Amino acid sequence: MVEMVSRPYEAAFEKHAMAHDEVLCLSADLTSSCEIDKFRDNHPEKFLSLGMAEQNMMSFAGGLGLAGYRPFVHSFGVFLYRRPYDQLMASIAYPRRKVRLMGFLPGITTPGGMTHQAIEDISVMRSIPNMTILETGDATEVESICEAADSIDGPVYCRVLRGSVPRLFDTPIEVGEMRELETGDDILIVSSGITTEEAMRASAALKGAGVSVRHLHLNTIKPFDHKTMLDHIASVKGGVITLENHVVDGGIGSLMAETMADNGVGKRLVRLGLKDTYAHGGSRAYLMRYYGLDALALVQGIEDLMGQKFGITEDDLSAARVEAVHSLVKAEGL
Amino acid sequence: MEHALQNEKTTEDVALGIRRRVFEHSIRNNGGYMSQACSAAEQLAWLYNEELNLGAPTLPMIPKPFEGVPHKDNPDYHTGAGYNGPVAPDLDRLFIAPAHYALVAYATLIETGRMAPEGLEMFNKDGSSVEMIGAEHSPGMEVHNGTLGIGLSTAAGLAYGRKLRGETGNVWVYMSDGEVQEGQTWEAIAACAHHKIDNVKAIMDVNRQQCDGAMDSVMEVGDIGRKMEEFGAKVVWVDAHNIDEMREAVKTPHPGQPLIILANSSPFEGMPTLEERFPRLHYVRFKSEEERARFNTEIAASLGIDPIDYAH
Numbered sequence: 001m002v003e004m005v006s007r008p009y010e011a012a013f014e015k016h017a018m019a020h021d022e023v024l025c026l027s028a029d030l031t032s033s034c035e036i037d038k039f040r041d042n043h044p045e046k047f048l049s050l051g052m053a054e055q056n057m058m059s060f061a062g063g064l065g066l067a068g069y070r071p072f073v074h075s076f077g078v079f080l081y082r083r084p085y086d087q088l089m090a091s092i093a094y095p096r097r098k099v100r101l102m103g104f105l106p107g108i109t110t111p112g113g114m115t116h117q118a119i120e121d122i123s124v125m126r127s128i129p130n131m132t133i134l135e136t137g138d139a140t141e142v143e144s145i146c147e148a149a150d151s152i153d154g155p156v157y158c159r160v161l162r163g164s165v166p167r168l169f170d171t172p173i174e175v176g177e178m179r180e181l182e183t184g185d186d187i188l189i190v191s192s193g194i195t196t197e198e199a200m201r202a203s204a205a206l207k208g209a210g211v212s213v214r215h216l217h218l219n220t221i222k223p224f225d226h227k228t229m230l231d232h233i234a235s236v237k238g239g240v241i242t243l244e245n246h247v248v249d250g251g252i253g254s255l256m257a258e259t260m261a262d263n264g265v266g267k268r269l270v271r272l273g274l275k276d277t278y279a280h281g282g283s284r285a286y287l288m289r290y291y292g293l294d295a296l297a298l299v300q301g302i303e304d305l306m307g308q309k310f311g312i313t314e315d316d317l318s319a320a321r322v323e324a325v326h327s328l329v330k331a332e333g334l
Numbered sequence: 335m336e337h338a339l340q341n342e343k344t345t346e347d348v349a350l351g352i353r354r355r356v357f358e359h360s361i362r363n364n365g366g367y368m369s370q371a372c373s374a375a376e377q378l379a380w381l382y383n384e385e386l387n388l389g390a391p392t393l394p395m396i397p398k399p400f401e402g403v404p405h406k407d408n409p410d411y412h413t414g415a416g417y418n419g420p421v422a423p424d425l426d427r428l429f430i431a432p433a434h435y436a437l438v439a440y441a442t443l444i445e446t447g448r449m450a451p452e453g454l455e456m457f458n459k460d461g462s463s464v465e466m467i468g469a470e471h472s473p474g475m476e477v478h479n480g481t482l483g484i485g486l487s488t489a490a491g492l493a494y495g496r497k498l499r500g501e502t503g504n505v506w507v508y509m510s511d512g513e514v515q516e517g518q519t520w521e522a523i524a525a526c527a528h529h530k531i532d533n534v535k536a537i538m539d540v541n542r543q544q545c546d547g548a549m550d551s552v553m554e555v556g557d558i559g560r561k562m563e564e565f566g567a568k569v570v571w572v573d574a575h576n577i578d579e580m581r582e583a584v585k586t587p588h589p590g591q592p593l594i595i596l597a598n599s600s601p602f603e604g605m606p607t608l609e610e611r612f613p614r615l616h617y618v619r620f621k622s623e624e625e626r627a628r629f630n631t632e633i634a635a636s637l638g639i640d641p642i643d644y645a646h
Contacts, residue, residue: 048494048529056487056521063491066477067499087518090478091488095413095470096404130404153406 003167005139009102009160010035013072016146017046023150024064026050026073028057034074034104035162054079058087058099065097070150076110077103077118077159081125093128096154100146106135106159106193107245108274108291113281118159119274123250125157126222133221134175135159137168137196141219144172148219151175159193166197173219178228184212187238187302190229192218192252194284195243195293202295202312204320206302209310218252226259233260239268239305243298248273270301295320345577348379348445353604354637355441359454361630361642365619369608371438373541373574373599378442378508380580381537386506387426389419395450397473400463404470414463415476417448423501427492429477431485432510432539434616436468436475439508443474483516485509486536490526490592493534507536509594512544514555520565523592527566530590537595539574547613559596567594574599607632 013036017023025047031037040047050057054075061071073080080101081088092099103118110116125133132152136142142161149156152175169179181196182189182203191199196217203213214236216229233240240260242253253271260269274291288294295317303309343351352375360366382388393416402408415421418428430439437457443449453473456462468475479485485507493505513519526534546552555561559569568588572579574597583595601615602608607629611618620626634641 050525051521051528053518053521053525055483055518056490056525059484059487059518060491060494060522060525062477063488063493064495065491066488067492067495069495069498086481087484087487090481090484094404094478096406130406 003139004164005167006164007035007162008139008142008165009145009162010038012143013146014039014042016150017072018043020070020150022068022070024048024069024071026057026061026071028052028054028075028079030075030104033076034102036074054084055087058084059091061099062087062091062095062097065092065099066095070098070100072100072102072146074102074104076105076116077121078105078116080157081121085124089128092155093130096130098153099155100149101155101157102149102160103157104160104162106161108279108287108293109161109194109245109284111281111283114278117279119279120247120250121157121159122221122246122252123254126250126255130154131222132156134173135193135219135221136161136173137193137217137219139165139167140169140171141173148173148175161194168197168200176220176223176225178225179217179219181217182213182215184214185236186212187214187305188232188236188240189213189215189298189302190218190240190242190252190256191215191244192221193245195245198288198293198295199243199298201317201320202298202302205295205299205312205316206310208316208320209312211302211306211310221252221255224255224259226262229256229259230263230265233265233267239270241270241298241301241305242272243293243301244273245293246273248275268305270305272297272301342447343383343445345376345379345383348383348442349375350604350637351445352379352438352441354639355444355454356437357605357633357637358642359437359457360618361626362644364626365617367434367437368605368618369541369543369601369615370435370539371441372603372605372608373601374435374438374539375604376575376577377537377539377580377597377599378438379445380577381428381506381508382442382446382448384581385584386418386428387424387503389422389425391418391448392416392420393473397449397453397456397463399461400471411471413470413476414473417443417473418476423496423499423503425503426506427476427503428474428506428508429479429485429489430468430475430508431479431513432482432508433468433475433478433480435508435510436466436472439468439474440464449473482510482513483518485513486522486534487518487525489534489536490522490531493531494529497531497533504533504535507534509536509538511538511540511542511555511558512549514558515553523562523565523567526592531592532588532590534592535584535595536592537580537597539599540596541599541601543601543613543615545616551613562594567592569594569596571596571598573597575603605633605636607636
């Protein structure tokens with residue numbers, strides 16, 4: 001039974017912030033939604049409420065960076081780059097300020113629909129010079145995201161999970177190190193964030209069907225270790241499949257496509273994710289099924305990649321499921 | 335208080351020198367930001383020659399060429415802030431929020447002995463750090479402000495951080511009135527007021543001009559002084575060409591509030607011939623060699639100098 005951890009960010013941030021004088025906590029009217037309400041109440045001297053005014057908040061954070069502080073900017077991911085993109089560029093990314101952008105509710109982990117769903121954030125951030133991108137996929141990664149982010153010499157954008165989060169890993173994020181979850185040699189699965197849990201479920205069922213799966217989990221999306229990834233691609237006989245809580249353009253699917261094309265790797269690549277579409281509001285499980293981001297979609301993608309049917313059913317995937325993980329999780333509220 | 339470079343000239347002389355340098359540059363280059371020199375000369379002269387508490391420059395009098403943008407592989411990168419002196423707890427900082435005033439700001443650095451006149455010859459030349467729209471690495475600049483409206487927010491963040499550290503220096507922002515059309519300006523004033531950031535001081539060039547023309551024809555902004563007061567700033571209006579009024583305005587107590595000095599300016603002060611080009615004053619490019627020659631003669635006379643002997 002996988003352990004579910006409640007609000008792992010809350011304590012992790014407090015611990016990190018209180019250990020570092022230069023760390024400040026910034027919020028834009030989503031304080032409890034970003035699990036920093038207790039921090040606000042306990043440590044008002046390190047907390048700045050900047051209101052629903054993200055453009056100012058980004059430049060303000062850049063100014064704090066100029067003053068030698070390392071502000072952690074908290075909001076939903078989508079609010080950290082869509083409206084204040086110019087400020088993100090000019091006040092944070094260009095001058096390499098040590099601003100830590102903590103983006104909650106990545107992709108379809110919110111029922112808030114188009115306005116709340118950061119589905120192209122990785123694509124946007126990947127194209128910004130000087131930016132680092134980290135993504136959390138379990139409670140242990142959420143618990144270690146503050147330290148990992150604060151180790152970056154420059155700005156960093158983090159996709160942070162909140163609420164009840166499964167613990168899949170027992171070691172903290174090491175920036176730049178991909179996790180090898182399976183080391184088979186038929187096909188390569190690359191996942192990040194919440195899709196890793198789905199891929200773990202699919203790979204368990206696939207192993208049962210005799211497929212030798214290699215599965216990598218990415219928590220560092222930029223910079224990216226192309227060389228290690230090329231070794232993994234070379235280690236499988238078949239192709240590569242990516243599963244991401246993001247549009248397939250500009251995210252980890254594109255990252256793999258670029259890596260393969262740049263190096264003349266002539267293998268097939270199947271990219272699963274949102275395919276040139278917005279999502280709408282709904283529960284995580286519903287949206288993952290509807291948009292093909294779940295274990296079943298991955299199995300079907302691998303069947304396409306390998307040109308075989310494995311007869312894996314939804315029931316098989318449920319059985320492989322790391323036991324009722326989602327039954328404990330309510331649809332994310334706002 | 336270190337004023338090593340200040341007061342060698344009167345502030346009036348610095349202002350006149352700014353106009354003359356921008357005029358000469360614009361005539362030689364068949365155009366330039368002349369109107370900004372007209373409206374801003376006294377404000378920037380007053381800041382650099384009297385009000386700002388700055389140390390001696392830390393960068394070479396003749397600016398170095400462009401040395402690359404901030405990048406992990408460019409460890410020697412630095413901004414142009416060194417022309418305003420070193421960073422120290424008791425010293426002031428200055429952001430030029432309308433970065434297209436760079437030509438005027440560079441002229442001010444020369445007039446106050448912070449940059450060699452050769453620096454202006456590098457203006458807008460390929461490979462130069464003396465860029466047309468002031469960049470971080472341009473003389474006297476510390477942050478990018480080319481997109482209007484971000485300067486005050488950055489200053490507020492820096493000022494908040496400096497207060498936390500117990501530093502006594504102020505963070506000054508030179509602003510332009512077109513910036514009040516940007517919502518971020520109002521967000522910044524509200525944030526300063528909410529967090530009682532009173533080590534931010536701004537002086538705004540209220541010339542009522544913007545790129546498309548007179549502001550009232552582009553988008554009316556109403557009573558900006560009253561609006562700023564409502565958002566939580568301490569506001570004082572001055573005549574932008576009356577240095578004594580600036581000297582008095584800055585003495586206004588503003589505990590717990592940012593101070594914004596609104597400087598009512600004329601976009602052709604000192605160069606009356608420019609009025610012919612109203613309301614398209616943002617960047618004055620001569621329409622013909624005849625116009626260029628006539629402006630040269632007339633404005634030189636207004637500024638009390640001989641016409642510029644420029645290459646035709």
